[in-house]
Amino acid sequence: MRALPAALLAFALPASAQIQDTGTFTYLLDRPWTSMDPARTAEASDFLLAGNVYEPLLAFLGERQSEVFLPLLAEDIPSHENGLLSEDRLVAAFPVRKGVRLHGGSELSAEDVRYSFLRAMIYADEGSAASILLGLLAGRPDSPDPRVLPASExxxxxxxxxxRKGALVLRxxxxxxLLLKLIASMxxxxxxxxxxxxxxxxxxEADWYARLAERPAKSPLDARMNGTGPYRLExxxxxxxxxxxxxxxxRxxxxxxxxxxxVVPxxxxxxxxxEAADADAADMEDAFARRAKGYPGIRxxxxxxxxxxxxLVLFNLRVSSASPFVGSGVLDGKGLPADLFAERAVRQAFSFLFDYERYHREALGSSGRRTDGPFPPALLETAARPRWKKDLARAAALLxxxxxxxxWRKGFVLPIAxxxxxxxxxxxxxxxQAGLESLGPQFRARLHPMERERLRRELDARTxxxxxxxxxxxxxxxxxxAYPLLHSGxxxxxxxxxxxPGLDALIDEAAxxxxxxxxxxxxxxxLRRAQEDVPQIWTYSPAEFEACRAGVKGCGNEENVAGxxxxxxxxxxAYSE
Known part of the structure; x- marks a missing residue:
C-alpha cells in the first residue's frame, strides 16, 4: 500500500470550489435510507448519506486505486519514515487535522475520533470495517460477533x-x-x-461492554447527523x-x-x-440501464x-430441525433431508444446473463480469474458462x-427463497428451478419470495x-x-x-x-479450494450504472472518498451543473 504526501492532497482530491456555484442537485434512488448513523449503514442509501456527511481519516486515491491513500481528517499517513508507524508495525498513529469544524460548530479533536471509532464498533454489523477492526484489535483475524468474545479480548x-497528543493511536x-483500507472505509x-x-x-468502558453485549437494534443517531463532510443534513x-x-x-x-x-422505486x-429535468442523476439497475441507453439528453x-x-445461491448444510421448509425431511419425494447440501457432490451438481448465460442475459442485460469464485474479478482474476458452467449431464451423473x-430415484421438493x-x-x-426440474419429474422446486427482513431472519435461524x-x-x-463467505466464523x-478447517487456515495465512x-x-x-468445495453458487459481479442529465459535470467520476x-x-x- 502506498500513501501520497500530505502536500499533494489539494491536487489529488476533487477541487470542487474551482467550479461555478450551482443550486440543488436531485439524485434518485430505488430504496430509502434505513439509518443515518454512519455506524449502522445497511442499504446503499445509508452508505451514500454517511459518505457525504461524515468523513474518514484517510481517502483512497481513486476508484481503481485501492492501494494508494491520501490523508483526509488525518494530517499524515502512518509510516516508518514519519515515525507514525512502529518498527514492528503494531502501533499506528493518525494525527488529527487541526481546524476541522463539525456541522454542529465544534472543532474535531483526537478524543472525538477515539470515541467515534469505539462507538462504531458497538453498532457495526459483522463483516463491516468497524467489526473487522474490533476483531483485529482483540487479536482475532476475523470479525466475530462481539457477544461471543471473551471479556479479556x-x-x-x-x-x-x-x-494521545492530538492523534488517534491504535495498537x-x-x-x-489491510489497516489503511479499513481506516479509509470508516x-x-x-x-x-x-x-x-x-x-x-x-x-x-463499562457502558461500552454493556452496549456491545446488547447489540442495540436502534441508535440515537438513526435520524440525526453531525459530521465534518462537505454536506450537512438539512x-x-x-x-x-x-x-x-x-x-x-x-476544504x-x-x-x-x-x-x-x-426515492423512486x-x-x-x-x-x-x-428526461423531464425533474432530477439530475439516478442510480440504475443493471438490466434496465442497457435497454434504456439512447434516451435523449441523458448520459x-x-x-x-x-x-x-x-x-449468490447459498446452500444450507445443516437446516434447523424447526424449519417448516423441508417438508417430510426425508428422501420420499415429498421433502428433502436437512443435511442434503452437506454432500459436496450435491453442491457441485447444483453448480452445473445453473444456466449462467441465461441469468446474465435476463437479469443483467449482459452487463457485469462472471464470478467463478467468492471474489470479484476486479480484485482477483479467475481462469478465462469458468470452472462451473451449465452441464445437465454432469449434474445428473453427480446426483x-x-x-x-x-x-436420484426418489427425488425431492426444493424451496428456493x-x-x-x-x-x-x-x-x-x-x-x-428450470435446471433442477429438467432432470426429471422426481425433482421439483417451489419459489418462496420474501420481504427482505423476513429473508434475513430465516437465514439467521437456518431454516x-x-x-x-x-x-x-x-x-x-x-x-x-473471504471471511464472511468462507471462514467458519x-x-x-x-x-x-x-x-x-483447512480453508480457514488458508484464509488466515492470506490475510x-x-x-x-x-x-x-x-x-x-x-480461490481454488473454494471452487472445489462450492459453498455457494457464484454468478456475475454486476456493473454499476449512473444516469445523468447531459449538463451534469462529474457524472461517473472515479473519486473514492469514504469508499x-x-x-x-x-x-x-465532485459534482456540479
Whole structure:
C-alpha cells in the first residue's frame, strides 16, 4: 500500500470550489435510507448519506486505486519514515487535522475520533470495517460477533484505541496489512459531546461492554447527523433527504448548494424524471440501464464492478430441525433431508444446473463480469474458462451417485427463497428451478419470495435449505469477501453451517501475509479450494450504472472518498451543473 504526501492532497482530491456555484442537485434512488448513523449503514442509501456527511481519516486515491491513500481528517499517513508507524508495525498513529469544524460548530479533536471509532464498533454489523477492526484489535483475524468474545479480548480492544497528543493511536497484536483500507472505509467521525447529548454511549468502558453485549437494534443517531463532510443534513422525511453545503468545511466549499435524495422505486420513472429535468442523476439497475441507453439528453456512466460480488445461491448444510421448509425431511419425494447440501457432490451438481448465460442475459442485460469464485474479478482474476458452467449431464451423473442412488430415484421438493423486491433474484430462482426440474419429474422446486427482513431472519435461524442473496463488501480487500463467505466464523458461512478447517487456515495465512506477491499466491489457493468445495453458487459481479442529465459535470467520476466509489455511489463534492 502506498500513501501520497500530505502536500499533494489539494491536487489529488476533487477541487470542487474551482467550479461555478450551482443550486440543488436531485439524485434518485430505488430504496430509502434505513439509518443515518454512519455506524449502522445497511442499504446503499445509508452508505451514500454517511459518505457525504461524515468523513474518514484517510481517502483512497481513486476508484481503481485501492492501494494508494491520501490523508483526509488525518494530517499524515502512518509510516516508518514519519515515525507514525512502529518498527514492528503494531502501533499506528493518525494525527488529527487541526481546524476541522463539525456541522454542529465544534472543532474535531483526537478524543472525538477515539470515541467515534469505539462507538462504531458497538453498532457495526459483522463483516463491516468497524467489526473487522474490533476483531483485529482483540487479536482475532476475523470479525466475530462481539457477544461471543471473551471479556479479556474485549478489554484488549478497548484499551488499544487511544487519543494521545492530538492523534488517534491504535495498537495491534500482529501486523495488519489491510489497516489503511479499513481506516479509509470508516467515515464515522462525530462529536463526542454531541453524541452524549443525544443519549448515546456515555464513553465509559463499562457502558461500552454493556452496549456491545446488547447489540442495540436502534441508535440515537438513526435520524440525526453531525459530521465534518462537505454536506450537512438539512431535513429528512420518509426515506428522502436534503443535504445542504457545509459552509464551514475545512476544504473549499462544495459547488452544489444542496443535494436532494429522492426515492423512486421504478427505474422507468427515474428515467422519465431525468428526461423531464425533474432530477439530475439516478442510480440504475443493471438490466434496465442497457435497454434504456439512447434516451435523449441523458448520459450513462458505467463503473467496473469492484465492491459487489453479485447474486449468490447459498446452500444450507445443516437446516434447523424447526424449519417448516423441508417438508417430510426425508428422501420420499415429498421433502428433502436437512443435511442434503452437506454432500459436496450435491453442491457441485447444483453448480452445473445453473444456466449462467441465461441469468446474465435476463437479469443483467449482459452487463457485469462472471464470478467463478467468492471474489470479484476486479480484485482477483479467475481462469478465462469458468470452472462451473451449465452441464445437465454432469449434474445428473453427480446426483445419481449420492446416497447409493436413492436421491436420484426418489427425488425431492426444493424451496428456493429470495428477496421479493429483487428482479435479479427472481431470475436466479427461476433459472435454478428450470435446471433442477429438467432432470426429471422426481425433482421439483417451489419459489418462496420474501420481504427482505423476513429473508434475513430465516437465514439467521437456518431454516432455509437454499436461498438467493446479494453480497457486497465495504472494503476493497479479498479478506472482506473471504471471511464472511468462507471462514467458519464468518456471518454467511455460519448461517450456511459451512466449515472447513483447512480453508480457514488458508484464509488466515492470506490475510496476514505482508508480502504482496505471497499474499496474492495465498489468495489464489483460497480461490481454488473454494471452487472445489462450492459453498455457494457464484454468478456475475454486476456493473454499476449512473444516469445523468447531459449538463451534469462529474457524472461517473472515479473519486473514492469514504469508499463511495468502491460501492458505486456518488460523492457529491465532485459534482456540479
Amino acid at each position: 474485549l478489554k484488549a480492544a478497548f484499551d488499544a484505541v487511544e487519543a 495491534f497484536k500482529r501486523p495488519v496489512p 467515515p464515522v467521525m462525530t462529536s463526542k459531546d454531541w453524541a452524549l447529548a443525544q443519549g448515546d454511549w456515555d464513553g465509559s 431535513k429528512a422525511d420518509s426515506g428522502d433527504a436534503l443535504l445542504a453545503r457545509h459552509e464551514g468545511y475545512w 473549499k466549499p462544495a459547488a452544489l448548494r444542496r443535494a436532494a435524495l429522492r 421504478s427505474a422507468g420513472e427515474r428515467i422519465l424524471r431525468l 450513462w456512466a458505467e463503473s467496473p464492478p469492484l465492491g459487489r460480488l453479485g447474486k 445419481k451417485g449420492v446416497r447409493g442412488g436413492a436421491l 429470495f428477496d421479493a423486491g429483487s428482479p435479479a433474484e427472481l431470475v436466479a430462482a427461476r433459472v435454478l 432455509l435449505p437454499l436461498a438467493v442473496a446479494d453480497f457486497s463488501a465495504e472494503i476493497p480487500d479479498l479478506a472482506a469477501f 464468518g456471518r454467511l458461512a455460519r448461517r450456511q453451517g459451512y466449515s472447513s 496476514s501475509s505482508e508480502d504482496p506477491k505471497a499474499r496474492r499466491r495465498a489468495w489464489a489457493k483460497v 463511495l466509489g468502491f460501492l458505486g455511489l456518488p460523492y457529491f463534492y
